Amino acid sequence: MRTVTLVMLLACTGTPAIFAQGLSDLDVTTKIVAMEHMWSQAYVLKDPKALERILDDAFVNVESDGKVITKADVLAEVTKSSVLQVLTESMVVRLHGDTAIVTGVVLIKGLERGKAFAQRERFVDTWLYKNGQWVTIAGLVTPIRE
């Protein structure tokens, strides 16, 4: 019986992420929210390194003008960022096993060509538990018109 149990355990290498992580939904949510904040801060600090780990290599984002940008585009964009402050107004995480959907609203303040700007944006990001960590695989940003 012990052998059978061991074989079954070995066969179960692809168990859902929650089992694999041994974390509660609340822990996972907290972790993802923290990474979303790191993502925002990367723009303020012009620090692409922080994003290397957060963004999956296959990451794609749809911008407000309908353009699709990749991980490489984001990393290049961050170094030239004109963002001075990102204020998170709301954020909700919905878990679907090893996938998480995050929606939220951010207020972005910055300076572009000497002119101050402030833009409220709604985003939706998809996170995936992959190789023992959460990475983001897709996103969409759209401006909120007041």
Add this chain to the structure above:
Amino acid sequence: MKTMGWWLMVVCALSLSVSTQEGNEGSAATAIRAREREWVVAQSRNDNRALDLIFDDSLVYVEYGRLVTKGDYLSRIKRATAQLSQIVMEPMAVRTFGSTAIAVGIYRERTVQEGKVRVKRWRFIDTWVYKKGSWVLVAAGAAPLTE
């Protein structure tokens, strides 16, 4: 011990189903494309029953800076007049990650308002999750293409 064995079998069955998805990326992408088409057809027919099966209950849809839930989306379809808008899909890219898939593409929306025909192209990005034997839409968003 018997209980432990049963529990392991259940977990194994779950993980094997995920592994099957992983080893079958081509067919998963085909299934997603079919689901995207079903969505368009259901929407054009104001078929809320079909949309209810395509959308996960926790679906979030984002457009024009607004967040739309499954309930909001279905009631909007219910109110809309059938055939007033026509959607034509252009080729899309589907990337699968086990039981999760991302579809990115463009669709053309033709609407008739006050006798005038308007055509707008949208870029969409959709997240699908394999749940209880079928792919369901958990998140979607679209942005108008500025050309």
